[in-house]
Amino acid sequence: MKSILVSILCLFSVAASSQKITDTIRSQKLNENRVITIGVPESYKSNPGKKYPLLVLLDGDYLFDPFQGALTYGAYWDDLPEMIIVGIHQNKNNDRDAETETDKTTGLPEGKGELFFEFIGEVVSAMEKQYRVAPFKIIAGHDLTAGFLNFYLYKDQPLFTGYISLSAELPAGMEEQLPERFAAINQPIFYYHSSADGGIKKMQTRIKKLDTEVQKVKKPTFNYKYDEFKGASHYSMVLHSIPNALYQFFAAYQPISTTEFNEKIAPLPSGYVDYLINKYDSMKKALGMDFQVRINDFKAIEAAILKNKAYDEFEKLSALAKKNYPKSMLADYHLGMMYEKKGDNKRAAKAYQAGFQREEIGNLTKDMMINKAEDLKLQ
Numbered sequence: 446m447k448s449i450l451v452s453i454l455c456l457f458s459v460a461a462s463s464q465k466i467t468d469t470i471r472s473q474k475l476n477e478n479r480v481i482t483i484g485v486p487e488s489y490k491s492n493p494g495k496k497y498p499l500l501v502l503l504d505g506d507y508l509f510d511p512f513q514g515a516l517t518y519g520a521y522w523d524d525l526p527e528m529i530i531v532g533i534h535q536n537k538n539n540d541r542d543a544e545t546e547t548d549k550t551t552g553l554p555e556g557k558g559e560l561f562f563e564f565i566g567e568v569v570s571a572m573e574k575q576y577r578v579a580p581f582k583i584i585a586g587h588d589l590t591a592g593f594l595n596f597y598l599y600k601d602q603p604l605f606t607g608y609i610s611l612s613a614e615l616p617a618g619m620e621e622q623l624p625e626r627f628a629a630i631n632q633p634i635f636y637y638h639s640s641a642d643g644g645i646k647k648m649q650t651r652i653k654k655l656d657t658e659v660q661k662v663k664k665p666t667f668n669y670k671y672d673e674f675k676g677a678s679h680y681s682m683v684l685h686s687i688p689n690a691l692y693q694f695f696a697a698y699q700p701i702s703t704t705e706f707n708e709k710i711a712p713l714p715s716g717y718v719d720y721l722i723n724k725y726d727s728m729k730k731a732l733g734m735d736f737q738v739r740i741n742d743f744k745a746i747e748a749a750i751l752k753n754k755a756y757d758e759f760e761k762l763s764a765l766a767k768k769n770y771p772k773s774m775l776a777d778y779h780l781g782m783m784y785e786k787k788g789d790n791k792r793a794a795k796a797y798q799a800g801f802q803r804e805e806i807g808n809l810t811k812d813m814m815i816n817k818a819e820d821l822k823l824q
Contacts, residue, residue: 596616642677
């Protein structure tokens with residue numbers, strides 16, 4: 446363990462300012478050098494107080510780039526959170542066959558498979574010590590490693606919250622045992638698995654059987670999805686699966702869309718600010734992280750308040766703005782809007798003037814605030 450920590454510590458200063466770095470670490474459990482690739486978000490250095498979900502990739506030598514590409518794209522549009530990625534390379538000297546070794550009777554890891562299982566835990570521990578890792582951790586793999594990653598669900602306290610199993614080659618008995626584990630685990634679990642109709646038939650049959658049994662597990666803490674891709678192969682289905690899995694896991698993270706606004710928010714008779722608060726509370730509960738309310742989400746609730754003439758709700762929206770952006774003019778702007786719409790021009794102008802003294806945010810500027818204040822004084 447010490448050798449892993451020392452090696453990753455050496456990478457830390459470089460990785461903190463880089464998107465992707467590949468290096469070799471020494472594993473005491475496996476008694477050999479192992480290649481890993483680490484990806485750190487661009488914002489990591491500029492946000493020293495922020496923690497990031499961790500994504501552990503088995504078969505990291507070929508899964509790293511497609512996962513990082515999907516996450517980078519999603520983060521650009523703020524559809525997906527930025528994540529720290531660590532990919533474990535396994536395709537040298539046929540490593541993955543030995544590292545996924547299981548007992549043919551019990552289906553449990555044995556030999557090098559058992560050591561590799563422990564090695565993954567070491568890597569996670571090292572990443573947590575050297576990086577700002579949030580509680581939400583995901584593991585992903587393909588065929589052999591997709592089946593192997595499920596062993597973490599056999600633990601009373603699973604190491605990972607999210608599991609992405611791509612066209613899994615399931616160890617013996619796993620299609621019967623996993624549903625039992627899902628039913629027994631109390632902590633939140635996100636699980637995605639997939640197959641392709643052009644994949645390996647014997648694997649498909651067992652994956653579908655697993656899906657049939659898992660569908661019977663109904664728990665609010667269990668987030669589950671299975672995809673079968675038509676016209677895809679055992680390999681091409683990976684590129685179909687990755688965005689589906691990530692968008693499933695982080696559905697709660699999505700900003701307010703036009704559809705959400707029109708179908709869920711605008712029709713409400715009241716409680717628009719409560720809707721926003723509940724949305725972010727659900728994100729925190731599901732993902733184990735605090736999130737700052739997006740400016741665009743504030744604008745969506747502002748639009749709902751104006752549309753429904755629920756002007757008193759601006760006061761609660763102002764309090765929420767002050768909590769999330771205490772140095773900005775957003776809270777004063779919302780108070781000004783409330784007073785202006787209710788016809789109290791004197792108090793509205795005072796609120797806009799107060800906002801002039803604070804930092805600009807979004808499309809709110811000092812010129813805008815002072816102009817609104819001056820216009821109201823003339824009315």
